[in-house]
Amino acid sequence: MTRQRSSSPATAFAVALLDEFVKLGVRDVVLSPGSRSQALALAAAEYERAGLIRLRVRIDERVAGFLALGLAVETRSPVLVITTSGTAVANLHPAVLEAHHSSVPIIVLSADRPDELRGIASNQTTHQPGMFGIAVRREWDVAAPTDDDAPDAAALLARDVIASANGPLHVNLAFREPLSAAVPPIAAAATPSPEPTTPSAGPSTPFPEPTTPFPEPVEGPEPFTIHPTPGTVVVAGTGAGPRAEEVARELGAPLLAEVASGAHFGPNLVVDYRTLISAANFGDRVERVIVFGHPTLSREVPALIQRDGVATIVVRSGSGEQYNPGHAVSQFVDSMSVTPDPEPSSAARSWLGRWVMTSRAALEQHDAPAIDIAISSELADQAAFNRAVLAGLRAPVTRRALAEAAWRMTWPHDRLVLGASRLIREVDRYAPGKKITVHANRGLAGIDGTIATAAGIALASQAEGGPAAGGVTRLLLGDLALLHDAGSMLFGRGEVRPRLQVIVGNDGGGTIFDSLEVAASALPESFDRVLYTGHDVSLEQLAAAYGWNYTRVENRGDLDSALTPIEGTTLIEVPLAR
Numbered sequence: 001m002t003r004q005r006s007s008s009p010a011t012a013f014a015v016a017l018l019d020e021f022v023k024l025g026v027r028d029v030v031l032s033p034g035s036r037s038q039a040l041a042l043a044a045a046e047y048e049r050a051g052l053i054r055l056r057v058r059i060d061e062r063v064a065g066f067l068a069l070g071l072a073v074e075t076r077s078p079v080l081v082i083t084t085s086g087t088a089v090a091n092l093h094p095a096v097l098e099a100h101h102s103s104v105p106i107i108v109l110s111a112d113r114p115d116e117l118r119g120i121a122s123n124q125t126t127h128q129p130g131m132f133g134i135a136v137r138r139e140w141d142v143a144a145p146t147d148d149d150a151p152d153a154a155a156l157l158a159r160d161v162i163a164s165a166n167g168p169l170h171v172n173l174a175f176r177e178p179l180s181a182a183v184p185p186i187a188a189a190a191t192p193s194p195e196p197t198t199p200s201a202g203p204s205t206p207f208p209e210p211t212t213p214f215p216e217p218v219e220g221p222e223p224f225t226i227h228p229t230p231g232t233v234v235v236a237g238t239g240a241g242p243r244a245e246e247v248a249r250e251l252g253a254p255l256l257a258e259v260a261s262g263a264h265f266g267p268n269l270v271v272d273y274r275t276l277i278s279a280a281n282f283g284d285r286v287e288r289v290i291v292f293g294h295p296t297l298s299r300e301v302p303a304l305i306q307r308d309g310v311a312t313i314v315v316r317s318g319s320g321e322q323y324n325p326g327h328a329v330s331q332f333v334d335s336m337s338v339t340p341d342p343e344p345s346s347a348a349r350s351w352l353g354r355w356v357m358t359s360r361a362a363l364e365q366h367d368a369p370a371i372d373i374a375i376s377s378e379l380a381d382q383a384a385f386n387r388a389v390l391a392g393l394r395a396p397v398t399r400r401a402l403a404e405a406a407w408r409m410t411w412p413h414d415r416l417v418l419g420a421s422r423l424i425r426e427v428d429r430y431a432p433g434k435k436i437t438v439h440a441n442r443g444l445a446g447i448d449g450t451i452a453t454a455a456g457i458a459l460a461s462q463a464e465g466g467p468a469a470g471g472v473t474r475l476l477l478g479d480l481a482l483l484h485d486a487g488s489m490l491f492g493r494g495e496v497r498p499r500l501q502v503i504v505g506n507d508g509g510g511t512i513f514d515s516l517e518v519a520a521s522a523l524p525e526s527f528d529r530v531l532y533t534g535h536d537v538s539l540e541q542l543a544a545a546y547g548w549n550y551t552r553v554e555n556r557g558d559l560d561s562a563l564t565p566i567e568g569t570t571l572i573e574v575p576l577a578r
């Protein structure tokens with residue numbers, strides 16, 4: 001193959017655009033193949049070769065979109081996704097919606113026909129501007145570049161785009177033939193292109209820090225000030241972050257922090273919050289609720305906020321919709337400061353103490369080993385204890401044991417990603433406080449794109465100089481969520497495989513529906529056919545087809561060794577009772 005064409009406004013524009021994005025700190029680019037987008041794709045390949053970007057190629061745009069989402073979540077920086085025209089763009093919609101609801105900056109660069117080829121039923125041409133509706137913060141429909149204006153216009157556009165990147169953006173780019181030319185040589189980066197390291201790798205070359213991290217929630221000029229009073233609880237949902245934990249401590253308030261809130265730690269944490277919200281002398285004594293982030297995992301929290309006599313203050317997150325169950329929130333504030341109580345009253349101390357102690361006692365009771373027989377000197381007791389231990393190890397894995405093992409085995413240099421459905425709720429119910437990075441796509445709580453999101457988080461966190469270069473990313477999800485995103489198991493030739501464990505609790509279908517009222521009222525056969533939606537997929541063969549390691553965990557004793565990290569991508573199947 002010889003390189004022929006020496007000039008194309010499309011290529012000049014694409015190179016100038018990427019050049020400016022790189023100058024502005026963009027490091028991660030995901031692309032799917034196509035003809036109309038070739039100038040962007042070939043330019044991206046050159047920038048990767050020059051060590052200026054990390055490029056990921058995925059044939060399925062839905063996968064590419066969620067991969068970009070995961071990369072952006074982990075790096076907290078804008079990520080580009082390049083696609084061709086037509087249905088290719090529409091396949092990004094699920095990831096764009098999730099990014100909209102959770103304020104993650106993915107930047108869609110879609111290629112389109114120029115004006116003269118639109119509206120005349122040209123091949124692979126639809127109406128792309130406006131395709132994502134309200135789900136993008138801003139969009140641009142850019143006319144096909146001409147020779148003269150290409151580089152300048154591209155640089156201006158890139159600056160405008162990055163300045164708006166506090167959520168998903170759509171840049172629709174028309175290109176006219178010739179769709180590409182040879183890309184001029186790109187000067188190599190001072191620091192070479194970083195790829196995920198192996199734990200044994202030598203000293204890492206830090207990748208230049210992005211200059212434009214995605215905007216933190218806007219701090220208002222005056223944070224809203226509150227005073228501690230008994231009867232206050234702090235709720236932390238997804239995206240809350242460590243500020244929620246701080247505020248709870250400053251207030252001396254119980255911290256009801258969901259497991260993916262970024263605030264599931266600290267002395268004020270109440271793990272068993274769901275039970276206590278509904279318990280007499282706890283939830284019914286609540287007068288004020290402070291909410292950080294987006295709570296989605298319980299029915300109890302929204303019910304509490306809608307109770308008479310409860311005043312709720314929501315600390316705004318992102319720039320999208322704000323949490324307001326039953327329209328019962330009394331106040332929205334941009335940020336919060338606490339005027340601490342110099343000498344907390346005994347009522348204030350006992351308010352916090354009761355929540356924390358009762359929650360701990362409930363969990364300890366559940367976890368309590370048979371201490372009496374374990375320390376007994378009676379031979380019969382000791383034998384009984386040993387039998388109990390053995391039986392425990394041989395017992396089939398329960399959801400709780402699985403949730404606990406995934407939590408226990410995960411450390412600050414690892415990442416834990418939780419799919420939508422039962423298992424995230426299981427972790428939420430029992431996980432003790434621990435400062436680890438947990439992510440779940442709770443913007444829309446879809447069961448789509450979960451593997452791609454986790455792969456993005458794994459690739460970004462394990463990149464050289466990344467925060468978790470030697471760690472592993474564990475994804476805990478249900479079987480339907482896995483099958484929904486099976487296409488994300490495809491790593492094309494030459495694509496980097498991170499250390500990623502996909503741990504699937506396989507109960508043969510969607511068992512979350514078993515706990516809904518409909519399970520009792522619907523005809524069982526209909527229920528199974530249209531809600532449970534059972535399957536008999538061989539996950540082992542699926543793993544083999546995509547070149548993944550595979551392990552099956554039959555009993556509790558094998559759980560920890562199965563979750564011990566190994567290189568590459570591993571599917572861990574854990575059969576669960578329905």
Ligand SMILES: Cc1ncc(C[n+]2csc(CCOP(=O)(O)OP(=O)(O)O)c2C)c(N)n1
Pocket residue numbers: 420421422423445446447448477478479480481482505507509510511512513
């Ligand atoms: C894209 C999308 N489609 C449908 C749903 C509705 N939904 C929620 S949970 C669920 C079943 C999940 O089954 P599985 O992943 O096996 O988890 P399990 O409940 O069995 O633990 C479905 C279909 C959704 N959340 N997202």
Ligand SMILES: [Mg+2]
Pocket residue numbers: 478479480505506507508509510511
């Ligand atoms: Mg299932």
